[in-house]
Amino acid sequence: MTFARVMIFSLFVLLAFTGFANILPQVQGDPPAEEEINTGSLDMAGMIALGERLFTGKGTCTLCHNNLGRAPDLLMDDLSQTLPSRLVDARYEGVAKGKNGAGAIEEYLLESMREPSKFVVAGYGKKGTNDTVSPMPVVNKAPVSLSDIEMNAITAFLQNKAGFDPTVPLPSAGEAPAADASDDGDEEDGPATDAVAAIEKFGCSTCHDLEGSEADLGPKLNGIGKRMDDAAIAKSILDPNAQIAEGFEADLMPQDFGEQMRVSELNLIVDYLKKLPE
Ligand code: HEC
Ligand code: HEC
Known part of the structure; x- marks a missing residue:
């Protein structure tokens, strides 16, 4: 068993390197995708x-x-x-x-x-x-x-x-x-450095009325700081189904923000939300 696994692993590594060896020069030879698009x-x-x-x-x-x-x-x-x-x-x-x-x-x-x-x-x-x-x-x-x-x-x-x-x-x-x-x-790569950029990056305003979007698929978040503390706000972002806002259904809000977000981004968003006026 172990031997077979080692063999498979070695084969995989070998293939991976052969693959890279074949791909790399081509990648280097290609013009950057951006330029290609910008010329129309x-x-x-x-x-x-x-x-x-x-x-x-x-x-x-x-x-x-x-x-x-x-x-x-x-x-x-x-x-x-x-x-x-x-x-x-x-x-x-x-x-x-x-x-x-x-x-x-x-x-x-x-x-x-x-x-x-x-x-x-x-x-x-x-x-x-x-x-x-x-x-x-x-x-x-x-x-x-x-x-x-x-x-x-x-x-x-x-x-x-x-x-x-x-x-x-x-x-x-x-x-x-x-x-x-x-x-x-x-x-996707760089972490957002301010709250508005983070909210834009994760599409919150597509469903919530944030930054003037008037979206109403999710609840209004104005005055949320009065109802919830930081931990509760963070939890409702990371684990939306744990508690469902009244009048709304479960499963609509993406369930994987926890995997996508940096802690710094979560903190920016929580801080921004809790300061939203009523
Ligand atoms: C696809 C739509 C959708 C997106 C995108 C979305 N949400 Fe939501 N959100 C909802 C819905 C629907 C609810 C109400 C159901 C629930 O509580 O899970 C909700 C609930 C919430 C709540 C709890 C509100 C309360 O009063 O209990 C918070 C806080 C929240 N969202 C923040 C965010 C943030 C921050 C983002 C972006 C990182 C985001 N949401 C992205 C749909 C969305
Ligand atoms: C906030 C949630 C939401 C977002 C974001 C969204 N859609 Fe939709 N879309 C829906 C729902 C719900 C339906 C089904 C109801 C309807 O037909 O309008 C739908 C229907 C569709 C349909 C018809 C599908 C069919 O089977 O006939 C297409 C095409 C479509 N969306 C494309 C898009 C594209 C492209 C985007 C991104 C640019 C997008 N949608 C963003 C919720 C969304």
């Missing part, structure tokens, strides 16, 4: 890759589109089935009604982002609205504020995932996507 010379593969990064990053889509069941799990669903089925749904009255094919899917996806309430997937509407109002934020407005090119990139990513050839236009030279969208790392 993005091909469709680049658009799809950008869309994937935006989906999990700046777009904050995975805050809700995950496996917690509060929104369709767009990364796990078979989009080749679900997306076309929306267009023939009796309740669907949007721009792609009665159409089919990749172009219709593009229209549906862009519409979902610009006017989420145009069609609400059954069972996911805001409570008490009988699936007529979507809890999803309009993503080309604050706080998410995606540009048209960024929404096109996400559309290309989702079209591709659904098995369609992306039909979105490529950005022309000079139409550079926002710099923070193109460089993958820095948002």
Whole structure:
């Protein structure tokens, strides 16, 4: 047993090094991704890759589109089935009604982002609205504020995932996507150094009315310092299901902030929240 394990481990190490040896020179030879994007010379593969990064990053889509069941799990669903089925749904009255094919899917996806309430997937509407109002934020407005090119990139990513050839236009030279969208790392890598940056980094204002977002998926946090001490506020961020705020449901707030946040970021956020006026 042990011998086999050692062999497997050695093999793994060997493969890993061979892998690196093969990859490294190519990586060094490539121009930095950012430059490629800033010239506007993005091909469709680049658009799809950008869309994937935006989906999990700046777009904050995975805050809700995950496996917690509060929104369709767009990364796990078979989009080749679900997306076309929306267009023939009796309740669907949007721009792609009665159409089919990749172009219709593009229209549906862009519409979902610009006017989420145009069609609400059954069972996911805001409570008490009988699936007529979507809890999803309009993503080309604050706080998410995606540009048209960024929404096109996400559309290309989702079209591709659904098995369609992306039909979105490529950005022309000079139409550079926002710099923070193109460089993958820095948002996730460096710890936020002030509270507003930390709140933006973790998408709190997508659900809570913070920094003027007027989001109402989560409770208002104004005056929270009067109701809870620091430890209780921290706990409700790190372990949201431990105690559910009155009138709200469990499982909506991401459960993994504890894994993503630095202690310094948590402290900044707690300090900021407890000082919010009533
Ligand atoms: C605050 C939670 C939330 C966020 C953030 C969010 N969505 Fe949604 N989204 C939903 C919910 C809930 C639905 C289902 C109700 C509906 O159809 O509007 C939905 C529906 C959709 C649909 C239709 C899915 C289908 O199966 O027909 C698409 C496409 C979509 N969202 C894309 C996005 C993208 C792209 C982003 C990020 C830029 C995003 N969403 C961010 C909650 C969210
Ligand atoms: C996808 C939506 C969503 C996101 C993103 C989100 N929250 Fe929440 N949050 C909720 C919901 C819904 C509740 C109420 C249910 C509960 O208590 O878990 C809540 C509850 C809370 C509470 C407890 C409020 C009370 O009155 O008991 C605090 C504090 C809080 N969130 C802070 C944050 C912070 C800080 C962030 C960002 C790091 C954040 N939330 C991100 C949806 C969200």
